[in-house]
Amino acid sequence: RSWPVVFDTAVGSRLTDVDGNSYLDFFAGAGALNYGHNPPALKKPLIEYLTRDGITHGLDMHTRAKEEFLETFRDLVLEPRGLDYKVQFPGPTGANSVESALKLARKITGREAIINFTNAFHGMTLGALSVTGNSMKRDGAGVPLVHATPMPYDNYFDGTVSDFMWLEKLLQDSGSGLNASAAVIVETVQGEGGINPARVEWLQGLAELCRRNDILLIVDDVQMGVGRTGPFFSFEIAGIEPDIVCLSKSIGGYGLPMALTLMKPEHDQWGPGEHNGTFRGNNPAFVTATAALREFWSDDTLERSTIAKGERVEGVFTELAAASRVLTPKGRGLARGLSFSQPELAAKTCAAAFERGLLMETSGPSDEVMKVMPALTITDDELTEGLEIVKESVRAVMEGVSAE
Numbered sequence: 549r550s551w552p553v554v555f556d557t558a559v560g561s562r563l564t565d566v567d568g569n570s571y572l573d574f575f576a577g578a579g580a581l582n583y584g585h586n587p588p589a590l591k592k593p594l595i596e597y598l599t600r601d602g603i604t605h606g607l608d609m610h611t612r613a614k615e616e617f618l619e620t621f622r623d624l625v626l627e628p629r630g631l632d633y634k635v636q637f638p639g640p641t642g643a644n645s646v647e648s649a650l651k652l653a654r655k656i657t658g659r660e661a662i663i664n665f666t667n668a669f670h671g672m673t674l675g676a677l678s679v680t681g682n683s684m685k686r687d688g689a690g691v692p693l694v695h696a697t698p699m700p701y702d703n704y705f706d707g708t709v710s711d712f713m714w715l716e717k718l719l720q721d722s723g724s725g726l727n728a729s730a731a732v733i734v735e736t737v738q739g740e741g742g743i744n745p746a747r748v749e750w751l752q753g754l755a756e757l758c759r760r761n762d763i764l765l766i767v768d769d770v771q772m773g774v775g776r777t778g779p780f781f782s783f784e785i786a787g788i789e790p791d792i793v794c795l796s797k798s799i800g801g802y803g804l805p806m807a808l809t810l811m812k813p814e815h816d817q818w819g820p821g822e823h824n825g826t827f828r829g830n831n832p833a834f835v836t837a838t839a840a841l842r843e844f845w846s847d848d849t850l851e852r853s854t855i856a857k858g859e860r861v862e863g864v865f866t867e868l869a870a871a872s873r874v875l876t877p878k879g880r881g882l883a884r885g886l887s888f889s890q891p892e893l894a895a896k897t898c899a900a901a902f903e904r905g906l907l908m909e910t911s912g913p914s915d916e917v918m919k920v921m922p923a924l925t926i927t928d929d930e931l932t933e934g935l936e937i938v939k940e941s942v943r944a945v946m947e948g949v950s951a952e
């Protein structure tokens with residue numbers, strides 16, 4: 549609705565519509581296109597795979613493409629980080645990974661209750677919605693959303709209440725009414741909830757609280773994983789090891805649907821076929837996922853450039869905020885947001901940017917945050933160009949307000 553054109557082709561960070569107009573992409577498929585559109589290093593192996601009649605649909609059959617992905621994921625992602633996880637292929641969406649994580653946590657612990665956080669977003673299916681905050685999205689369920697208890701996310705009370713005061717108290721008080729919980733599910737940076745980063749100490753405190761209370765920790769890294777905040781997994785900076793990790797969006801690398809649920813080996817208590825799905829073996833996505841790991845995760849070049857680019861965005865946002873006092877910059881890595889104290893101005897700014905050829909969307913409970921999530925592979929020149937448009941758009945909208 550906010551981009552009333554018909555898009556046709558895209559390369560890297562640029563899309564073209566059917567009339568030949570070009571747009572710079574600060575949206576990146578909501579985090580599904582961390583390597584940009586049609587990256588050559590992924591396209592070539594994909595075309596070769598299709599040309600040689602590689603298996604396309606494989607359910608849970610053993611295939612060469614799956615084997616290569618699993619080996620590459622082990623060698624380039626898990627082992628270098630000292631992480632020991634078993635890999636499950638749930639259905640190919642983020643919501644499906646979340647559903648499998650919640651089911652598994654309940655199966656392992658024999659408990660129903662899940663602890664989630666204010667302003668969390670975990671997907672649109674019923675289990676995922678039950679741990680999602682947004683009231684409009686929850687209302688879509690049409691049935692009661694149960695077995696989840698929301699707790700304050702980091703900084704929910706603007707630093708006035710100490711971390712976990714409420715959660716810790718409820719866990720300790722046998723009269724609190726909180727059911728014994730199977731798991732806590734958390735995003736390290738809330739993407740849809742308004743680009744809210746949890747502090748490292750908060751994440752460490754949460755992991756410790758889970759450990760002490762024998763509650764499983766699920767990190768939903770569907771949007772912030774695969775390098776969005778810098779490191780491959782967004783939780784690496786906290787040095788924590790979640791029991792279960794959800795990945796989707798950019799793991800396939802090419803915008804092809806794919807999802808993973810990672811679990812500590814001792815938690816693999818699934819019976820055969822207990823969480824199955826027709827499109828788990830999306831082999832073309834395995835091919836592009838493998839190529840992406842080889843191209844971008846053999847060393848730390850991408851991680852470092854993402855952090856540097858993120859700092860450039862932060863610098864521009866800080867500058868804009870200093871000039872206005874109604875804007876607040878937030879985020880981590882290349883997941884950045886600018887929060888407007890008048891929520892409708894965020895969408896107005898995105899509309900102003902669209903007129904200038906830049907794609908951005910909003911997030912947050914009142915859509916009050918202008919969300920900047922370019923491809924991690926965006927060039928420095930493109931980033932400069934986009935940030936200039938952001939500055940112009942913010943200023944145009946703010947001037948319009950003060951003129952009213």
Ligand SMILES: *Cc1c(COP(=O)(O)O)cnc(C)c1O
Pocket residue numbers: 640641642643644646669670671672735739740768769770771772796797
């Ligand atoms: C997008 C997202 C999901 C849901 O993924 P889908 O592929 O849309 O089902 C779940 N969790 C987080 C954090 C997300 O950003």
